[in-house]
Amino acid sequence: xxxxxxxxxxxxxxxxxxxxxxxxxxxxxxxxxxxxxxxxxxxxxxxxxxxxxxxxxxxxxxxxxxxxxxxxxxxxxxxxxxxxxxxxxxxxxxxxxxxxxxxxxxxxxxxxxxxxxxxxx
Numbered sequence: 001x002x003x004x005x006x007x008x009x010x011x012x013x014x015x016x017x018x019x020x021x022x023x024x025x026x027x028x029x030x031x032x033x034x035x036x037x038x039x040x041x042x043x044x045x046x047x048x049x050x051x052x053x054x055x056x057x058x059x060x061x062x063x064x065x066x067x068x069x070x071x072x073x074x075x076x077x078x079x080x081x082x083x084x085x086x087x088x089x090x091x092x093x094x095x096x097x098x099x100x101x102x103x104x105x106x107x108x109x110x111x112x113x114x115x116x117x118x119x120x121x
Contacts, residue, residue, distance in 0.1 A: 009095035016088030025081055037089045044106060052101035059090045059100060 020029055040058035044051030057063065068083025070076040093099070099109030107114040 006095045009091045012091040013088050013095065016084045016091065019084045020081065020088075023081060029081060029085060033085045033088045034092070035089075037086055041106075048105060049103040051106065052103040056100045058086065059093060061087055061090050064090060 016033070017030075020033070037058040038055075040055040041051060043054030064083050064086035066083070067086060068080050071078060071080025071083060094111065097111060098114065099111035102108040102110070107117075
């Protein structure tokens, strides 16, 4: 089942990349797809709870679809591409095993723990 879910996430990433290609976006948009939403990790400088909030905000597929819809309906220029970038990045992260964060530890995600757990936590 885990492999099937990863393939599904990769398929969603493929649709996002295809959408960016169809809209003839500049090369730097693909860099944003790879790394841009990870700016949400800056919240971890405050504490794990704030970090989880800011990280999850930029990695939530529902928000990505909302942003994209503002662009798809022509309400906000550039919002379609921004939403596709957010969605594609979230799909890439989930295919790699990085999920939405719990507020206790960066490595604690909705997909399980990333790496070995510390003895003190």
